[in-house]
Amino acid sequence: MKLKNKVALVTGAGIGIGEAIALELAKEGADTAVNYHTSEKGALDVVSKIKENGGNALPIRADITDEAQVKDMIEETIDKLGALDILVNNAGIIERTTLEDLDVEEWDRVMNVNLRGPFLCTIYAGKHMIRKGGGNIINISSIAALNPDIYMGAYSVSKAALNMFTEVTAVEWAEYNIRVNAVCPGPVETDMIRKAFNTPELLEARLNAIPNHRMSQPEDIAKVVSFLASDDSSNITGEHIVVDGASARSMYFLINQLSK
Numbered sequence: 001m002k003l004k005n006k007v008a009l010v011t012g013a014g015i016g017i018g019e020a021i022a023l024e025l026a027k028e029g030a031d032t033a034v035n036y037h038t039s040e041k042g043a044l045d046v047v048s049k050i051k052e053n054g055g056n057a058l059p060i061r062a063d064i065t066d067e068a069q070v071k072d073m074i075e076e077t078i079d080k081l082g083a084l085d086i087l088v089n090n091a092g093i094i095e096r097t098t099l100e101d102l103d104v105e106e107w108d109r110v111m112n113v114n115l116r117g118p119f120l121c122t123i124y125a126g127k128h129m130i131r132k133g134g135g136n137i138i139n140i141s142s143i144a145a146l147n148p149d150i151y152m153g154a155y156s157v158s159k160a161a162l163n164m165f166t167e168v169t170a171v172e173w174a175e176y177n178i179r180v181n182a183v184c185p186g187p188v189e190t191d192m193i194r195k196a197f198n199t200p201e202l203l204e205a206r207l208n209a210i211p212n213h214r215m216s217q218p219e220d221i222a223k224v225v226s227f228l229a230s231d232d233s234s235n236i237t238g239e240h241i242v243v244d245g246a247s248a249r250s251m252y253f254l255i256n257q258l259s260k
Helices: 016-027 040-052 067-081 104-132 153-176 191-196 200-208 218-229 252-258
Strands: 007-010 031-036 057-061 086-089 135-140 178-185 240-243
Touching (some): 007 016, 007 067, 016 031, 016 040, 016 086, 016 135, 016 218, 040 057, 057 067, 067 104, 086 104, 086 218, 104 135, 104 153, 104 178, 135 153, 153 178, 178 218, 191 200, 218 240
Parallel strands (some): 007 031, 007 086, 031 057, 086 135, 135 178, 178 240
16 A cells, blocks of 8 residues: 555545545555545445444544634644645636636636635645645646636636645745645536536537547546655656546537537
């Protein structure tokens, strides 16, 4: 088990990609804090699965956009699991809106969850990692950071900013033996992709625009996160790892315009 004796915290781990990441890190030996905000049942199910398989897990409810709650979450993880070696900033939201109809509240909501949240978690986890002499941070970004995802402007911008935050943190904290990377999934078969492409026609068009004609499963992303969290990637930092069946190499971002 390549993460034995490590402690991981995964945000938004009650559903979808976050659930798969928490289960994969635990399978590789990490004690795992399972963060959730609204998906309590899912988080408790994840914790139960981990414990049934002989692992150690802790559910923690926290709103990652609230500084006090993030600080408490980091402290609870360290107090109850003994350390914090791996942070996975997974929690995120998506809104499908044309720019002219995008209101300020919607913009702020996306930016708060997708950017402010990872910032807060990184800063408070990072202070601990600096003191202990190292750590590992993985941000779940998107290929929407690499191309303008039409009608999802707030989402695209938030993920592009998250990629740059990944690079800046990696460069500044390399001296502290902290590695920071991002994973950029293409479409993953979750409720989020069904929200982003919210008609059967759009969803089919999105699938057809993937060169290998299949969406990723949450487990595909989880295995890349596990690799980045382990010593197998010991000299990889400041990178954006794309997992998308070559989707970013296609012109997928035109789908929304061509499907009007």
